[in-house]
Amino acid sequence: MPSSRKAPVIVITGTPGTGKTTHAQLLAQESPVPLKHINVGELVKEKGLHEEYDEEWQSYTVDEDKLLDELEPLASEGGIILDWHTCELFPERWADLVVVLRCDHTKLWDRLEKRGYPLKKIQENNQAEIMQVVLDEARSSYAQEIVVELQSEGTEDLESNVARIVQWIEAWQKDREQS
Numbered sequence: 001m002p003s004s005r006k007a008p009v010i011v012i013t014g015t016p017g018t019g020k021t022t023h024a025q026l027l028a029q030e031s032p033v034p035l036k037h038i039n040v041g042e043l044v045k046e047k048g049l050h051e052e053y054d055e056e057w058q059s060y061t062v063d064e065d066k067l068l069d070e071l072e073p074l075a076s077e078g079g080i081i082l083d084w085h086t087c088e089l090f091p092e093r094w095a096d097l098v099v100v101l102r103c104d105h106t107k108l109w110d111r112l113e114k115r116g117y118p119l120k121k122i123q124e125n126n127q128a129e130i131m132q133v134v135l136d137e138a139r140s141s142y143a144q145e146i147v148v149e150l151q152s153e154g155t156e157d158l159e160s161n162v163a164r165i166v167q168w169i170e171a172w173q174k175d176r177e178q179s
């Protein structure tokens with residue numbers, strides 16, 4: 001069922017390091033409708049929407065209820081990009097488009113090494129990318145027609161992916177105007 005939002009909610013997801021934040025930042029600049037980039041991991045830290053810090057994994061255990069309460073009014077309003085490494089938590093009604101970024105696993109390994117991730121975390125994410133965990137998660141959580149898998153290996157991909165999402169936004173707007 002189409003939502004009553006004036007601007008879409010675009011989920012950009014993928015294994016850490018696949019380029020979500022890079023894409024979200026460029027998309028927020030190029031979008032024909034104002035889109036606010038929400039880096040969900042940063043939001044969790046800023047607003048303390050977590051339970052405890054896991055030293056071994058160097059990450060927070062997210063308080064899912066608190067996070068959903070925080071995001072609900074923003075998602076109802078629309079005009080946001082949700083940038084997170086998982087998407088199954090977000091209710092299906094929130095999302096107008098779900099972009100799953102993919103990257104060759106050796107390239108991903110380099111990106112995560114540069115980021116200073118511990119070996120265990122690099123291995124885990126590398127394996128998840130090979131097994132297309134996030135893509136499967138997106139496909140089982142949302143209608144097939146709103147899930148798009150895009151490669152994110154280099155700047156050419158980045159630019160063409162963002163151009164493609166911009167086209168999708170323009171079509172989404174036209175659709176709204178007509179109905």
Ligand code: DAT
Nearest residue numbers: 016017018019020021022152153154155158
């Ligand atoms: P994520 O938000 O998924 O964790 P990121 O946007 O922070 O990933 O990107 C991780 C690193 O990889 C960063 O140095 C930018 C680079 N990168 C990602 N996707 C890219 C692309 N399509 N072209 C060039 N560099 C890219």
